[in-house]
Each structure stands twice: as C-alpha cells, then as structure tokens.
Amino acid sequence: MRLFVVGGGGREHALAWKLKQSPRIEQLFCAPGNAGTAELGENVPIPPNDIPGLRRFAQENRIDLTVVGPDDPLAAGIVDEFETENLRIFGPTKAAARLESSKVFAKQVMRCAGVPTAMAGIFDEIRKACRFVEKLHYPIVVKADGLAAGKGVVIAPDAESARQALYDMLEHRRFGAAGARVLIEEFLNGWECSLHALVAGDHYQLLGTACDHKRLRDGNEGPNTGGMGAFSPAAAWDQNLEKQFDEKIMRPLLRGLRDEKLRFHGLLFPGLIIQDGAVRVLEFNCRFGDPETQVILPRLKGDLLPLLESTIDGQIETARIELDERPAVTVVMASAGYPGRIEAGKKISGLEEVAEMENVQVFHAGTRRENGDIVTSGGRVLAVTALGSSLPAARDIAYSAVEKIHFEGAHYRRDIALAALPAKLGETDVASRS
Ligand code: AMP
Ligand code: GLY
Numbered sequence: 001m002r003l004f005v006v007g008g009g010g011r012e013h014a015l016a017w018k019l020k021q022s023p024r025i026e027q028l029f030c031a032p033g034n035a036g037t038a039e040l041g042e043n044v045p046i047p048p049n050d051i052p053g054l055r056r057f058a059q060e061n062r063i064d065l066t067v068v069g070p071d072d073p074l075a076a077g078i079v080d081e082f083e084t085e086n087l088r089i090f091g092p093t094k095a096a097a098r099l100e101s102s103k104v105f106a107k108q109v110m111r112c113a114g115v116p117t118a119m120a121g122i123f124d125e126i127r128k129a130c131r132f133v134e135k136l137h138y139p140i141v142v143k144a145d146g147l148a149a150g151k152g153v154v155i156a157p158d159a160e161s162a163r164q165a166l167y168d169m170l171e172h173r174r175f176g177a178a179g180a181r182v183l184i185e186e187f188l189n190g191w192e193c194s195l196h197a198l199v200a201g202d203h204y205q206l207l208g209t210a211c212d213h214k215r216l217r218d219g220n221e222g223p224n225t226g227g228m229g230a231f232s233p234a235a236a237w238d239q240n241l242e243k244q245f246d247e248k249i250m251r252p253l254l255r256g257l258r259d260e261k262l263r264f265h266g267l268l269f270p271g272l273i274i275q276d277g278a279v280r281v282l283e284f285n286c287r288f289g290d291p292e293t294q295v296i297l298p299r300l301k302g303d304l305l306p307l308l309e310s311t312i313d314g315q316i317e318t319a320r321i322e323l324d325e326r327p328a329v330t331v332v333m334a335s336a337g338y339p340g341r342i343e344a345g346k347k348i349s350g351l352e353e354v355a356e357m358e359n360v361q362v363f364h365a366g367t368r369r370e371n372g373d374i375v376t377s378g379g380r381v382l383a384v385t386a387l388g389s390s391l392p393a394a395r396d397i398a399y400s401a402v403e404k405i406h407f408e409g410a411h412y413r414r415d416i417a418l419a420a421l422p423a424k425l426g427e428t429d430v431a432s433r434s
Helices: 009-020 051-058 073-075 078-085 105-113 126-134 158-170 239-259 292-300 307-314 350-354 391-402
Strands: 002-007 027-030 067-068 119-123 140-142 154-158 182-186 193-202 205-214 213-218 223-224 231-233 265-275 278-285 328-334 358-363 367-370 371-376 380-387
Touching: 002 009, 002 051, 009 027, 009 154, 009 292, 009 358, 009 380, 027 051, 027 126, 051 078, 073 078, 073 105, 078 265, 105 119, 105 278, 119 126, 126 158, 126 182, 140 158, 154 158, 154 278, 158 380, 182 328, 193 239, 193 292, 193 307, 205 239, 205 292, 231 239, 231 292, 239 265, 239 278, 292 328, 292 358, 328 391, 350 358, 350 391, 380 391
Parallel strands: 002 027, 002 067
Antiparallel strands: 119 182, 140 154, 140 182, 193 205, 193 265, 205 231, 213 223, 231 328, 265 278, 328 380, 358 380, 367 371
16 A cells, blocks of 8 residues: 655654554655655655645555645645545545634534533624623633634733734734634633544544643743643543543534534544543644654554544444553654744754664654754654653653753753653553543
C-alpha cells in the first residue's frame, strides 16, 4: 500500500512512524514532512493547504490512502475534494470539520444535543457584545468563532480586557473573518483532558487520553504555545469519567450530528474540562492532537492502519484497540524565542545516542536535513517520548533522553507530568485506564 501523510510536524512524524510499522505499507510519502519523516519515506514539497496540489500528487503517484494531520486542510475541504476523485482519505468532510472550524457551530450542536459545555452568548455586533459583558462575573472567556492558529481564545480578568478582546476581534478583525463572530463564555475551573476517539458515523471507540501542557514555562506560566509536552493516560481519568464521556457527550453528540445530517468519519479530539467529577466540553478538534499523538501512539499496541480503514468504512465498532498499560511522557524541545520569532538552522546533536535508548522515541517537528546534518527549522523542534513502568519512571527516562540532545537555544519545560504525580495514578493501577 502507498501511504500519504499530509503535514510536517511532530504529530505527522508520529503518525508516519506508527503507520510505517504496518506490514502492508510499501511506500510512504509526507507533504511537506521533516527530517524525521524523511527517514521513513519520501518528503514531498507541497504545503498542507495546497489541496489541488496534494490531490494531483495522490492521483499521479497512485496513493492508496491519505492521512491528514492539520486542521486547516480539513476545514478547507480536502476530504471532499479527494472523495470526489475517488481517492481514499482519512478525516472528516468540510461540513463535519465545522465542529472545529466554527466554535459557534460546535456550541449550537452541543446545545441542541444537550452536551455539557460552558454557557455562552454569540455576537457579531460590537455594541451588543460590550453591553453583554458589563453584566458578567469575571473572569470570562472571549473566543473567535473560526480557526485562529490557537490564538483566538482570550481569558479576560475584567470588563476592560473583555472589551479590548471584543474590539480586536469584531472591529479590528485581528483574525480576519474567523473573528467576525465571537462567543462570550463563562470561565470554567478544573483540570483539562484531551480525548482521542475514532468516530465512524454512529459509532466510536476511544483511542486514548492525554494531558497537554499549553503554557511555555514551568508552573503553567508564560504565553500559550502549541503544546510543550504531554502525558498519557490522563492520570485522574477513571471509569466514572469515561461513563459520563460516553453517555453525556459522545452518544448525544453523534445523535445530534445525525439529526444535522452530518456523518463524521475521522479522529475526534474533544478537549474536556473536569470540575468536581463533572465533565464538560471546552472545544472539539477534528484531527489528532499535537503533542497528544506523540504520547498516545507509542502506547498503541498493534497496527493503526486497520483502525483508520475501519473508521473510513464505518466499521469501527468491531475493531479492537489495545493500549500498553505503561504510561508515556512527551517533552517538547523548542527553539529560542518560541512561541515568538525564532532563528532556524541550528545543528542538532545527540540524536544517534538517544536512538539507542530503550523505550524512547524522538519525534521530529521543526527539523530539516542540511549538508548531512539535522538542523532546526521551526519553533517546536522535537517531541521526546518515553514509556515507563510508572509515570515518574516515564518522566525520568524522557528527561534523561532530552538531556542528551543539544542545539543552540534549546529550551523545554522541566515539569511535564509533574503535577499529575500526586493524583490518582498509582504504580499498581494503570491497567484500568484508557
Ligand atoms: P479552546 O481553543 O476552546 O480549547 O481554548 C484554548 C484554551 O483556553 C483551553 O485549553 C483552555 O485552557 C482555555 N479555555 C477555553 N475555554 C475556556 C472556558 N470556558 N473556561 C476556562 N478556560 C477555557
Ligand atoms: N494539543 C492541542 C491541539 O492539538 O490542539
């Protein structure tokens, strides 16, 4: 089988790495890929948003299956375009991907279906929005409706900052059309958890749980990033939460989508917040998470390929998903300046030594080959994942690998998975978790 992975980050390297282990994969292409995917197959210099270019490549190279990493091509309709040409592709259609590409749409679907989520007002007019925020208790959350490269959510501590965020989005169009409508949402307290589910129409199966670390610095300080590390399973996830997730979120949601005449086939990643044992949805993503993929896939036993195929074919309910009982920890190494401006082209050393380590996998994100060396080419450079007999053991192994890798200006958080340690994850009972 000839496989095509769209995207070039750590998530796509992890997908390519896992899928390449399938005995049925003969050739693998990645667009645009990175130095990590280049070791597994062939990188193709097509940007992920060039949908006609990707489609032509798939046709000319007799691709049997395309797997899409990032959100933008899904929101722009890559799946619809490929399916029109009878090209097999993993991911939701443009209409179904609106669960991620329009927060207003997602909120409306959740409301109709009775899925627990934050209360919100929806506005496209600055005066009405400003009047609304005067009456609220603070903090509140202001969200741009559309995709805003992870920057469209503002937690406003008072009315003045709420008004500022509203003016930025509705009047000054900071996010273009993505901010032409906003949600003004109640602030929810709790711990956050990333769920990954393979969804095929009316049925789904849980692939795994993880916790991301979005802030740049230790102790959850500093600006938001694409994600500085993760661990899986989410330490405090238990049978009760999983039951609620099934009964209150997934079943009503899939019924609600059917009522809207939408069929979702792909990976659904609900971002949840859990407060006093009650689960609510913060957002839906319609693709694998980054860095969640890098921490979940190393725990997946067996072949990912048939799971993706069953999802496309609507047969996910009979598939078997088995995860390694051992937890995993992923530490992201970033370039100096990230999440702001960075300087690329720094030589990376230590990768060969880490490749010899057991239970460690290094996923490349912003890397490329240059004159025989591997050099940095982006903000998030590497995601270093380790499996261990316990969460502390996985942490120790991941950090001992990170310490062997060097590039000028490298920085990373030192507290990935640390806050989870006093939580419920004992060394003996990881087996019951997803
Ligand atoms: P979203 O893109 O909706 O996931 O928002 C990004 C981040 O903003 C989330 O991961 C949360 O940390 C935070 N956030 C979003 N909505 C809320 C909310 N209603 N209450 C508290 N935090 C929120
Ligand atoms: N880790 C969050 C995301 O992939 O959106």
